[in-house]
Every structure is written in structure tokens, then in C-alpha cells.
Amino acid sequence: MTGPCDCRARRLCDVLFAGLGLVVLAPVVLVVAVAVLVALGRPVLFRQTRAGRHGCEFVILKFRTLRPPAHPGEPDRDRRTRLGELLRWTSLDELPQLVNVLKGDMSVIGPRPTLPEQVRHYTPRQRGRLAVRPGMTGWAQVCGRNSLSWPERIELDLWYLERRCWRLDLLIVLRTVGLLLRPRGVVGPGGVNQGFGPRESEVRGVG
Numbered sequence: 001m002t003g004p005c006d007c008r009a010r011r012l013c014d015v016l017f018a019g020l021g022l023v024v025l026a027p028v029v030l031v032v033a034v035a036v037l038v039a040l041g042r043p044v045l046f047r048q049t050r051a052g053r054h055g056c057e058f059v060i061l062k063f064r065t066l067r068p069p070a071h072p073g074e075p076d077r078d079r080r081t082r083l084g085e086l087l088r089w090t091s092l093d094e095l096p097q098l099v100n101v102l103k104g105d106m107s108v109i110g111p112r113p114t115l116p117e118q119v120r121h122y123t124p125r126q127r128g129r130l131a132v133r134p135g136m137t138g139w140a141q142v143c144g145r146n147s148l149s150w151p152e153r154i155e156l157d158l159w160y161l162e163r164r165c166w167r168l169d170l171l172i173v174l175r176t177v178g179l180l181l182r183p184r185g186v187v188g189p190g191g192v193n194q195g196f197g198p199r200e201s202e203v204r205g206v207g
Contacts (some may be wrong), residue, residue: 010107014133016099017108025095032063032092040064045096049122050113053133057116058105061096063087087182097136109169110135111157118150129157132164139168145184196205 008067022029036044046062065084066076087093100106113134119127139160140153148156159169 004006011104014101014107018091018098019183020122020189021098022065022102025098028092031168032087032095035083036063036087039081040067044129046078047095049135051116051119051130052113053117053130055119055127058100058103058113060105060113061099063093065093091183094136101136105133107108107133107140109172111138111160112141112153114150122154125158126154128161130153131161137172139172145179155186 025171035043044064046064046066047059048062049057051059065081065087066079071077084093087168097106101108109130110132113133119130122129126178138157140148140156143156144152
């Protein structure tokens, strides 16, 4: 793990990156927000409670990608839209998380934040991935993302935390750029993103 000075430097980089990103990408954010409003209606943003650093909960922000349910209990897979699929494949739905980074809920690079109910099923070893702020992208993301099972992703995150350094972070950034240009692993096998627990099941928006 890293020391206090390194943590402060990472936080400074997070703030600078997120602030600059919101300014530069403001036109894109506006276009996507309008597109979601017209195609899916309100609310434009999808909010969900996730487990952050040390398991502390926060509300993650994403652009909505699903239409409202036609009836109670309608599966998420049946609520997908063309706009939503486009946003997910291009990762544009993740842009609001720059606000989470500015607030200190998240970092640019780190393990992806999971649902609190998933965290409750972690082993003591797996809880090690909660030692840092969750990230917009991370080692597990660039090594397979949702094509991997949650236990595999957690092991990759723990591997990253044991070797965390600026050089590895740069590699993650470069691989993330590659995935943005050629998306892979956006959805799991069979088009379903799996949860984590005694029984794996579909989990809305995790990944």
C-alpha cells in the first residue's frame, strides 16, 4: 500500500482530472443528458447506493440506460434501449461519476464499487479491496470487466492493490483508452452481468 504523501498526490490528481474532464466534456455531458431526457424521460441520472472506501456507502451517479418498467418486476434485460446500449458500450453513461470523484467518493483508478449486499458476502481477504477509494476504471476492468466472474475480478483488484504504483496506473489508463476505442466485456456471458453472493444473479448497473 501507499503512504500519506502518495495518497495526497493521488487525490490531487483525481481532483484535477475530474475537474478538467467535466469542463472539457461539458458539451458531451449536455448532449447525452438531453438525449436521455428525450428518449427515456426523467430522471436523467440513475442513482444507486454503493460500498466505497472501508465499506462506507455513497450514491453513485450514472446516466439512465433503461426505460421505465412496463409492469412490476419486469427484468432489466427487457427494459434495454438502443440509446442505453450505445451509452453503455461507449461508457458515456459513466461520465457523471466525475462528480463522485470530485466529491471524494471515488478515485479515477481503483476497484469498481459494488453493492453493499455484495460486500456482505466478502471473505476477510476479499474485503481488502475496500482499502482504497473505488475507481471509475481499474485493473479488473481492463483485464476483462464483466466477462469475468466476481471472484476473478476481486482477485485482480487485490493483485493491483498489492502492486499499486504510478506505472501500473498509467498502464490501466492506456488500456482503458484502448477499451473505449474497442469496447469489450461490457456485458457478461449471455448478456447478463452477474452479482456476487451465495447465488449469482443479475445486478442492475454494476460493473
